[in-house]
Amino acid sequence: MKWLLTRVFAGLAAIAVVLVGAGALLAYQYSGEPAPWAVSQGADAAWVGSWEDTGNLARVLDTGGVDTVYVYAGDIDAEGSVERVEDTAALLSWLGSEYPDVRPLAWLRHGADGSSLIRDRFGEEAREALAPAVAEVASDGFAGVHLDIRPVTVNDPSMPALMELVRGELGEDPVLSLQAHHVELVPGGRVPSFVADGGEKYWSKGYLDRMAEHADEVVLPGVGADMPAEAMYGGFMVRQVTESLAALSTREDVAVRFGLPTYSGAEWGPGVGNESAATALAGIRLGLTQAEPPEGRTLGVAFYLGDETGEADVAAYTAGWLLSQP
Secondary structure, three states: OHHHHHHHHHHHHHHHHHHHHHHHHHHHHOOOOOOOOOOOOOOEEEEEOOOOOOHHHHHHHOOOOEEEEEEEEEEEOOOOOEEEOOOHHHHHHHHHHHOOOOEEEEEEEEEOOOOOOOOOOOOHHHHHHHHHHHHHHHOOOOOEEEEEEEOOOOOOOHHHHHHHHHHHHHOOOOEEEEEOOEEOOOOOOHHHHHHHHOOOOEEOHHHHHHHHHHOOEEEEOOOOOOOOOHHHHHHHHHHHHHHHHHHOOOOOOOEEEEEEEOOOOHHHOOOOOOOOHHHHHHHHHHHHHHHOOOOOOOEEEEEEOHHHOOHHHHHHHHHHOOOOOO
């Protein structure tokens, strides 16, 4: 028994050393100076969960850096039906009047329990029903659609198939936007995360590229990193930028955005912990500097959520991304 316990403790100690080393390496990524060009292109976005009070959203849009909003328009069920959110027309009317240059996309959500490793997230019949339903919502005053479907395991064939069907139903002009999962920090890194948490947190670079084939834009989340320290979260965001842009290196026509944690309501995600808009922005700028994306690639950030963004987050965005005084 003593021999067994000794081996177990030695194994745990070795794992701890690896984790500490990985954490230190991740924190090290969050260092250095960003390049002067690693700033806003004026192609940023904001998710909108509620429009009863547009004050916070107006503060975000008044910065002049946001040209797209993802308007919460409905929930997708397992059979491929869409339950619409009422009165999105009120927000679309307000946007058209006050911010006519900002394009609204219909944000459609689907959340499920468990992995899609064994069973596809959407079966064939559900996909056949969902694609035209998505196009119908998008045509209701929107410039396109933003799909937020999770969790999805790497190599789930139903999701690329769904993206192709939705693209066909939408046509070429409406925007097809995809909210991705986090991209794994190192090849194969999603496996220990799945074993430890039992959830689908990461996509491989190959699967991200596959999912982006029919998309006009891809958004990497900036929340739910679960990093125990601010510097590690900053390094996490650096890696999200470098790894996602490497994955999408051959899809230069696909816009890429990175989420900023600016929400407060528990219904929209886990507690923010060490995650902040200021740290995310600094990590994104460092990541862009390291990645050196080609000229012409559309890049931006996205407020999650624009309608819950406070003055401090807007100030961080203005000073740290627009590089102007708030």
